[in-house]
Amino acid sequence: MNDHERESGFTRGDLAIATGCNIETIRYYEKAGLLPDPPRTGAGYRIYSAAHARRLRFILRARELGFPMEDIRGLLGLGDGTSPTCAEVKERTERHLADIRAKIADLQRMEAVLATTASHCSGAEVPECPVLDALSGSSEP
Numbered sequence: 001m002n003d004h005e006r007e008s009g010f011t012r013g014d015l016a017i018a019t020g021c022n023i024e025t026i027r028y029y030e031k032a033g034l035l036p037d038p039p040r041t042g043a044g045y046r047i048y049s050a051a052h053a054r055r056l057r058f059i060l061r062a063r064e065l066g067f068p069m070e071d072i073r074g075l076l077g078l079g080d081g082t083s084p085t086c087a088e089v090k091e092r093t094e095r096h097l098a099d100i101r102a103k104i105a106d107l108q109r110m111e112a113v114l115a116t117t118a119s120h121c122s123g124a125e126v127p128e129c130p131v132l133d134a135l136s137g138s139s140e141p
Contacts, residue, residue, distance in 0.1 A: 009038070009047035019056050026056065034059055034072060067096055 016023045029035040035056055038046045055076070062072045071092050077083040084092075113134075120130040 009049050010053065012046055012048065015048045015053060015056065018053055019060060021056060021060055029056065029059055032069060034069070034076065065096075066100060067092075071096060 010018060012023055012026055015021070016026060026035065030037060035052065038048045038052055040046055058076070059072055062075065067075070074092060075084060075089060117131050117134045120134075
């Protein structure tokens with residue numbers, strides 16, 4: 001690839017470096033239809049634009065926040081080919097927030113049970129273990 005071709009965009013490796021994303025992940029998002037196929041040079045090299053980098057950063061951030069792929073697809077307006085409205089984005093975000101809050105509540109319940117169970121354990125080198133008993137259903141903490 002000559003310098004002129006390289007100046008007009010990113011190779012996949014350059015895009016990976018610029019976004020901190022693994023090359024295989026970029027391929028996955030392309031196959032999933034979240035990241036459009038980039039144009040190719042005459043030599044067959046894929047050349048990604050700044051718009052590809054922005055879109056990939058959006059996808060990566062949405063994934064960091066736990067959005068499922070279908071919600072990301074909707075946020076990008078890929079389901080029906082139109083840009084989502086602010087109301088649609090808010091609805092998806094609030095639904096996702098409710099899911100996260102439910103997971104947090106579940107984790108807090110698990111933390112309380114484990115803390116209570118662990119507090120009943122002496123940690124001594126004895127065969128009886130309240131933690132194992134609680135896990136096997138033999139006793140309740």
